[in-house]
Amino acid sequence: MSDSLTFANLLDDAALLSLEHQLHLEEVLADHNWNVDLQRRHFEFATPGRTIVCTRFHLLGSAAPGPGSWLWAWANPSGFPEELTEASARLRDFGQQYGIPELASAEVPFRALPGSPSEPHLAAGLITEAAKAVTGGWTSYNGDAGGGTRAAFLVEHPDFQLPPPEPARVMRVIQQALTGLLLTDHRRALSSYAAKRGLGATFDRDHARLTGPGFEAMIEFDEYGRVAGIKASLSGG
Incomplete structure (x- = not known):
């Protein structure tokens, strides 16, 4: 990590790979219900065909409409098991190290x-x-905790892991992220996704070239560093 890091940088770093994981999660779960028992450390999704019990999960915190604020799990006075809140505590320490108040502040x-x-x-x-x-945990679930409060978790299960990159999916992720997500630095977001997804990537002042199994994408940037156009093609191999 760079010595100079902001909350916005982290959002850019996560944006595309997170989106792909969430799209995959939606496909795995489809119509579902969820249930969590924090004291028993049990989190499951009930789908029409089966029940998926998470191999591990982490409580990050909760967002409440009354105070209009987010409360990190490590700071919650309810006394949740440390195993469930340790990821939030690591994020607090990271926020303190890099001066990121959104991670370091209890609320x-x-x-x-x-x-x-x-x-x-x-x-x-x-x-x-x-x-x-x-954290490097890429699949999340944001659930209704009652009274309008939302609880946020990172969840783990073998079925939540992404399949190898596929051309149509990669292009969908890139296009959906650029049009629908709050990105500050398009180059940073694309570079992070390419590195984490194992794609080839080269950048210059006005263009980027992304390559992967069976595809190539040429990306043009405008004078503000935003993506101005994408041309993708399929290739052999």
């Missing part, structure tokens, strides 16, 4: 987050995205 007002979200699920989503870039 974070919604208005202090990018875009000043007013809805708990949006605030929880932003915090969770940054957490993924630090």
